[in-house]
Structure formats: structure tokens, C-alpha cells
Amino acid sequence: MNRRNFLRGTAAASLIGISPKILWGADAPSNRVRLCVAGVHENGRGKAPMARAAEMPGVEVVCVCDVDSRARDWAAKEVEKICGKTPDKALDIRKVLERKDIDGIVGEVPDHWHAPMAWMAMEAGKDVYIEKPCTFCPSEGEILIKVQKKTGRVFQMGNQRRSSVAYARVIKEVRNGIIGEIKYARTWYRNNRKPIGRGAEAPVPEWLNWDLWQGSCPRAPYRIGLVHYNWHWNFKYGMGEITNNAVHYVDVARWAMGLDMPCKVSAIGGRYCGDDDWQWPDTQMLSLEFPEGKMITWEGLSCLPGEKPRDAYAGAMVYGTKGSILFHPRDFCVMYDGVGDAVRMWKADDAKAGNNVEWKPKLDYWHMSNFVDAIRAHDPSLARSPVVDSVRSSHVSLLGNLSIRSGMTLNVDPVTGVPKEKAAMEFWGREYEPGWEHA
Ligand SMILES: NC(=O)c1ccc[n+]([C@@H]2O[C@H](COP(=O)([O-])OP(=O)(O)OC[C@H]3O[C@@H](n4cnc5c(N)ncnc54)[C@H](O)[C@@H]3O)[C@@H](O)[C@H]2O)c1
Structure with a gap:
């Protein structure tokens, strides 16, 4: 596959609707789906998808994998609490991939591990659910698409809002013109993240396998403060708030507007709220112009909470010629008319009665159950975040980082996703620890 073609394919913005549920006999031994969840510490993201999988009929979390021994112990007990069966504990995902009794891997690991874990899993004959963004740099998107095509495995990225029943319903109405012709979407994220300090070199803690944590990254001494979580703000291991959070709501806006790849990308910002090891911007604005004459912006305020951070701390506001629609992060939508008055509201429960679970677990559950359905049907096309769409969604955020x-506005070929600016192409790929590159 050459670079010019890797993003070609079906439009990213297809209307997903709800995939058919394969409920009958889900619990039959032949239909049971056996998963390993990797990246499972008590306060991390992995805890939620792990719990949703463990409580799902016909699904067994047979193994939990982490390079932190405390996390392995905690997660094994947690799964046992949920479903009554204690899973195996694994340190090294490569050993897990040798097992014949595992159908799928759920990767809840740091960003530099996403693409390598996904390609290793698919090449070992496993289906894979990998967190967003699925790529650390654009060249990894080329690899993932190629590997998925070759292996035919199910691929799902963890942008769970693609499984929102409320959003899918509203987007159908948006496409039918409920707010006229869509021209613009404003998306945002805000938080009150604290300064992270300066981490000195230190001996590796006894609970951590630092070599496996680094995985494909060129080896470096262990430093205090990176593990867990704050690697997000480090150039080498994370990609900042754009890929951490724009990837969710820019994705919703592209989906609602039926847009694919931008033709112009500009992002500016800086580390304005601290003097510490944080390298990516904490305050930033990303602007994306599309060849259709439409625009999406994303404002990222990592350390400036603004008003009501627990309410609409993130979201997308989509503007049409007759009104606008808010996609609220708590999984509901509000429509405003031509003079800005709220006139209609959609909740997830409007679309799926009888489900009174909290909004957040619900999204995770639906996205995971969609992955499991696709595994059972051996059909990658059932996944709501399949590989080409997921690579594109990640690519749009990566362009912001490029x-x-x-330091340039990028003129991007909207078919291939490749910017014309040579200085940006320096960040198309990345350096790997020898032996960890994709063969
Ligand atoms: N979809 C969402 O809404 C959502 C929300 C939060 C985070 N995330 C994503 O989830 C991922 C994890 O985020 P986090 O905040 O939990 O990070 P974290 O650093 O807090 O936790 C990562 C976990 O992965 C483990 N780990 C690292 N390397 C591993 C390996 N090789 N094998 C097994 N385990 C390994 C770590 O020990 C740790 O337990 C990130 O990619 C993040 O972007 C997604």
C-alpha cells in the first residue's frame, strides 16, 4: 500500500445505526467470547471496559495483563467480584497472544502501545479493541490498515460515542436537514489538570516492568511522574490533549456533518499554565477547513476549567442555516432554533427504553457489545469504529499535532491526508526501539 492511497475507502461519516444483536445463544459455549484486557490499573481507563466485558452475557475475561503487578492483582480480584471467575494474570502481551483460548484483546494501554499492540494481536489471529487514538503517528495508520486487510480480524477503536444511540438518532435527523445546511461545528474540552512537577531519574519501582512499559519506544531511564497517566503530556510517550480528547468530539462533528478529511489544518497553543515536564500545549485551538467549504474548531483547555467543568466539560455544537444542535458529553442532544431557543431534546433512553444504567457505562457497554457481536459474527464490517474510519479519526487529530x-498551517490533500509542508512530514513516522518496528 502506498502513502497516497492509505486513507482511501468508504466515507468515514457513514450513518452507523445499530448493528444487529446476536442475542440468541450468546451464552452457549460455542458462542462464548474470551477476552484479555490489557492496561487495568485501579484508577485508569481500563477498569471501565474491563468491567463492561466481565458483566456481559456470553463474554469471559479470561486474562488481565499489565506491566504493573499491583494492577494485575487488583484487576483479577475485580473481575472475580463481577462475574465469579478469577482470570489469569499476565505480564507480557506477547505471551498472551500465543494462547489459543483467547479470541480478542482489549488494549487500554498508553498511546505509544496502541498500534503495536493492535498489529501484533491481529497478526496473532486475535480480534482487537484498542483505545483512541489508534495511531501514534500517521505512518502507523498505514500499517494498521494493511494488517487488518491482510488478516481480516475485527478492529474496533475506543471512541465509544460512535455507539451512542442518541447521537446516531440525532445525526440521522441532521442529515435529513432538521437544522438546515450545516456549515460549522465548534467542539471543545476543558479540565483543571494540575501541574505535574519535574521528575528526576530514579530506580524503577519493584511493581513496574519499565522495559515492557516502554515497548516500542527507544529505551530511556525511568523518571518519576510519567507512570501512570502523565506520559500523556510527554512528546515521546503521548500526544497531548488533541489526541486525548479532540479525537472524541471532532469525530462526532465529522460524523454529524458527513465530512472526511480536511484540506487545511492549523493548530496553535502552548504550555501556559505550568513550568514543569509537560511538553504538549495545555491551552490550544485547532482549526480544520474541509474542501466542502465547512469548518470545525476544537478548543482544548487542559488546565482552565471555566464554568461547570462537570457539566459540558466537552462537546460539539453543530451549526446549520436554521438552527444548531448540542452533542452533550452525557449522551444527550439539544436543538436550538433560529433565534437560539432550546426547542427539542433527545436522550439515550428516548431511543432505547428500559435501560436505566448511567450514561457513561452505557456507552462503554454498547461499544464493547458491538465489538463482541462482530467477533461472534466473524465480521469486521459490523464494528462501528472499523480500521479505516478509526485511522482517519486519529489522523485528523494527528494533523493538529503536526x-x-x-509551527505551520498545513495544506492537506483531502484524499490522502498528506500535508504539502515538508517540515510537518518530519513527524509522519517515529523512532522505534530496534526489534519493535513493524516487520
Ligand atoms: N475512550 C475513552 O473515553 C478514554 C478515556 C480515558 C483514557 N482513554 C485511553 O485509554 C488509554 C489508557 O489511559 P489511562 O489514562 O488509563 O493511562 P494510565 O497510564 O493511567 O494506565 C495505563 C495502564 O496500562 C498499563 N500498561 C502499560 N504498558 C502496558 C503493556 N505493555 N501491557 C499491559 N499493560 C500496560 C499501565 O501499567 C497502566 O496500568 C489511553 O490510550 C487513553 O487515551 C480513553
Whole structure:
């Protein structure tokens, strides 16, 4: 596959609707789906998808994998509490991939591990659910698409809002013109993240396998403060708030507007709220112009909470010629008319009665159950975040980072996703620890 073609394919913005549920006999031994969840510490993201999988009929979490021994112990007990069966504990995902009794891997690991874990899993004959963004740099998107095509495995990225019943319903109405012709979407994320300090080199803690944590990254001494979580703000291991959070709501806006790849990308920002090890911007604005004459912006305020951070701390506001629609992060939508008055509201429960679970577990559950359905049916096309769409969704955010790192506005070929600016292409790929590159 050459670079010019890797993003070609079906439009990212297809209307997903709800995939058919394969409920009958889900619990029959032949239909049971056996998963390993990797990246499972008590306060991390992995805890939620792990719990949703463990409580799902016909699904067994047979193994939990982590490079932190405390996390392995905690997760094994947690799964046992949920479903009554204690899973195996694994340190090294490569050993898990040798097992014949595992159908799928759920990767809840740091960003530099996403693409390598996904390609290793698919090449070992496993289906894979990998967190967003599925790529650390654009070249990894080329690899993932190629590997998925070759292996035919199910691929799902963890942008769970693609499984929102409320959003899918509203987007159908948006496509039918409920707010006229869509021109613009404003998306945002805000938080009150604290300064992370300066981490000195230190001996590796006894609970951590630092070599496996680094995985494909060139080896470096262990430093205090990176593990867990704050690697997000480090150039080498994370990709900042754009890929952490724009990837959710820019994705919703592209989905609602039926847009694919931008033709112009500009992102500016900086580390304005601290003097510490944080390298990516904490305050930033990403602007995306599309060849259709439409625009999406994303404002990322990592350390400036603003008003009501627990309410609409993130979201997308989609503007049409007759009104606008808010996609609220708590899984509901509000429509405003031509003079800005709220006139209609959609809740997830409007679309799926009888489900009174909290909004957040619900999204995770639906996205995971969609992955499991696709595994049972051996049909990658059932996944709501299949590989090409997921690579594109990740790529749009990565382009923002290419703009930040190069300091340039990018003129992007909307078919291939490749920017014309040579200085930005320096960040198309990344360096790997020898032996960890994709063969
Ligand atoms: N979809 C969402 O809404 C959502 C929300 C939060 C985070 N995330 C994503 O989830 C991922 C994890 O985020 P986090 O905040 O939990 O990070 P974290 O650093 O807090 O936790 C990562 C976990 O992965 C483990 N780990 C690292 N390397 C591993 C390996 N090789 N094998 C097994 N385990 C390994 C770590 O020990 C740790 O337990 C990130 O990619 C993040 O972007 C998604």
C-alpha cells in the first residue's frame, strides 16, 4: 500500500445505526467470547471496559495483563467480584497472544502501545479493541490498515460515542436537514489538570516492568511522574490533549456533518499554565477547513476549567442555516432554533427504553457489545469504529499535532491526508526501539 492511497475507502461519516444483536445463544459455549484486557490499573481507563466485558452475557475475561503487578492483582480480584471467575494474570502481551483460548484483546494501554499492540494481536489471529487514538503517528495508520486487510480480524477503536444511540438518532435527523445546511461545528474540552512537577531519574519501582512499559519506544531511564497517566503530556510517550480528547468530539462533528478529511489544518497553543515536564500545549485551538467549504474548531483547555467543568466539560455544537444542535458529553442532544431557543431534546433512553444504567457505562457497554457481536459474527464490517474510519479519526487529530510541532498551517490533500509542508512530514513516522518496528 502506498502513502497516497492509505486513507482511501468508504466515507468515514457513514450513518452507523445499530448493528444487529446476536442475542440468541450468546451464552452457549460455542458462542462464548474470551477476552484479555490489557492496561487495568485501579484508577485508569481500563477498569471501565474491563468491567463492561466481565458483566456481559456470553463474554469471559479470561486474562488481565499489565506491566504493573499491583494492577494485575487488583484487576483479577475485580473481575472475580463481577462475574465469579478469577482470570489469569499476565505480564507480557506477547505471551498472551500465543494462547489459543483467547479470541480478542482489549488494549487500554498508553498511546505509544496502541498500534503495536493492535498489529501484533491481529497478526496473532486475535480480534482487537484498542483505545483512541489508534495511531501514534500517521505512518502507523498505514500499517494498521494493511494488517487488518491482510488478516481480516475485527478492529474496533475506543471512541465509544460512535455507539451512542442518541447521537446516531440525532445525526440521522441532521442529515435529513432538521437544522438546515450545516456549515460549522465548534467542539471543545476543558479540565483543571494540575501541574505535574519535574521528575528526576530514579530506580524503577519493584511493581513496574519499565522495559515492557516502554515497548516500542527507544529505551530511556525511568523518571518519576510519567507512570501512570502523565506520559500523556510527554512528546515521546503521548500526544497531548488533541489526541486525548479532540479525537472524541471532532469525530462526532465529522460524523454529524458527513465530512472526511480536511484540506487545511492549523493548530496553535502552548504550555501556559505550568513550568514543569509537560511538553504538549495545555491551552490550544485547532482549526480544520474541509474542501466542502465547512469548518470545525476544537478548543482544548487542559488546565482552565471555566464554568461547570462537570457539566459540558466537552462537546460539539453543530451549526446549520436554521438552527444548531448540542452533542452533550452525557449522551444527550439539544436543538436550538433560529433565534437560539432550546426547542427539542433527545436522550439515550428516548431511543432505547428500559435501560436505566448511567450514561457513561452505557456507552462503554454498547461499544464493547458491538465489538463482541462482530467477533461472534466473524465480521469486521459490523464494528462501528472499523480500521479505516478509526485511522482517519486519529489522523485528523494527528494533523493538529503536526501543525503544532512544525509551527505551520498545513495544506492537506483531502484524499490522502498528506500535508504539502515538508517540515510537518518530519513527524509522519517515529523512532522505534530496534526489534519493535513493524516487520
Ligand atoms: N475512550 C475513552 O473515553 C478514554 C478515556 C480515558 C483514557 N482513554 C485511553 O485509554 C488509554 C489508557 O489511559 P489511562 O489514562 O488509563 O493511562 P494510565 O497510564 O493511567 O494506565 C495505563 C495502564 O496500562 C498499563 N500498561 C502499560 N504498558 C502496558 C503493556 N505493555 N501491557 C499491559 N499493560 C500496560 C499501565 O501499567 C497502566 O496500568 C489511553 O490510550 C487513553 O487515551 C480513553
